[in-house]
Amino acid sequence: MTDNIFVNLRNDDKTVFKAKNYLNHRFLPDSLPHREEQIKQIAKYWVEALNDITPPDITLYGKTGTGKTAAANFAKNQLKEALEEYEDCMVDIKTAYIRCTDYTTEYQVIARLCQILGQDVPYRGWTKAEVVNAFRSIFKKSSLGKETMLIVILDEIDVLLKKDGDGILYTLTRTDNVAILSISNFIDFKQFITPRSKSSFRDREIVFPPYGADQLVDILKERVELSFKEGTVDDDVIHLCAALAAKEEGDARYALDLLKTSGEIADDYKLEKVEESTVREAKDKIEHSKVKEIIETLPSQQLRVLESILYLTKQKEEISSGKLFDVYKNIAKGDSVSYRRIFDFVSELELLGLISTNIVSRGRGKGRTNIIELQCELNILEESIWAI
Ligand SMILES: Nc1ncnc2c1ncn2[C@@H]1O[C@H](COP(=O)(O)OP(=O)(O)O)[C@@H](O)[C@H]1O
């Protein structure tokens, strides 16, 4: 049987993973180390619901990968579990989770909420007013049945507000018995809320700070136990992943990606265990695909600006705005745009995290200059640009 192709393949299929699915982004672990405080704060507001009082609106803030989505869903699941114990509640408490990148308009969110609450509403065809009426009718007191209360999580709410305005907040805050928990990666998402909605959206804010390296170690340790075979991931590997992710603004998602990619690379090389060098390779691989993804979406003029920055970086030149404009004109030839436009491009590249800018004072009477610096690995950027 040794020459059988299936037997050989199966024997070949050696892996460091025990259950890789525990490393997926959407997996919610049974415990969230270092988020106990934030979860308790959410619960302190939501516990009101068990006394038949609509909880206040809450907003969770924090950078990507600080556990906001996980903490909100954890609290939601705990509440549902508690509700099974308290069947004597006067109101019928319902919970809903909406990812605003999936439901991007007020209409879609309200229609989805109706469906979750058992009211069938089509995703298109009705007017907004009709959908809102159907939604509100769910909350009308009935003389016999219980009242309904809804606790709704609106994840990545900034996406919805930016695209469709703040009508969703206006509608939800003006419906009795609805409590909103909104989540945003951007502190300034409230710029999208107009005064008419702001007056009724008096939210309590809960901040999610970036994780430190030690905290990431705890998070990773629990996940390694679930997903990797015993003895395949040593402590120094975990510490390295944690340290690298702590540098990436304390992003737990990045730490988990690093771990998963390291395992995959170890499997590719048929290693018995994940090595520190594997982790470093994984870091490059992740950065590579991130940079590649961004570059593929850049308009060509912006790409030229980036090429100009790359050129000057390789020349080991300090990149001032004036110098960048000169090189750009050369690279772009007939296609060049105004000095002013270049600066819009530079700020966009900065927002994407590819470069940084820094105002430097040249000393008395000499004014100040904006100095531009590359923020990703030079060789990764170069390869990605050539690959286009
Ligand atoms: N304290 C924690 N313990 C365990 N896993 C965590 C913790 N915080 C975040 N994670 C995991 O890290 C990833 C990113 O977390 P997430 O809640 O999606 O972050 P955010 O919503 O703030 O961007 C998820 O896979 C999540 O399960």
Ligand SMILES: [Mg+2]
């Ligand atoms: Mg999230």
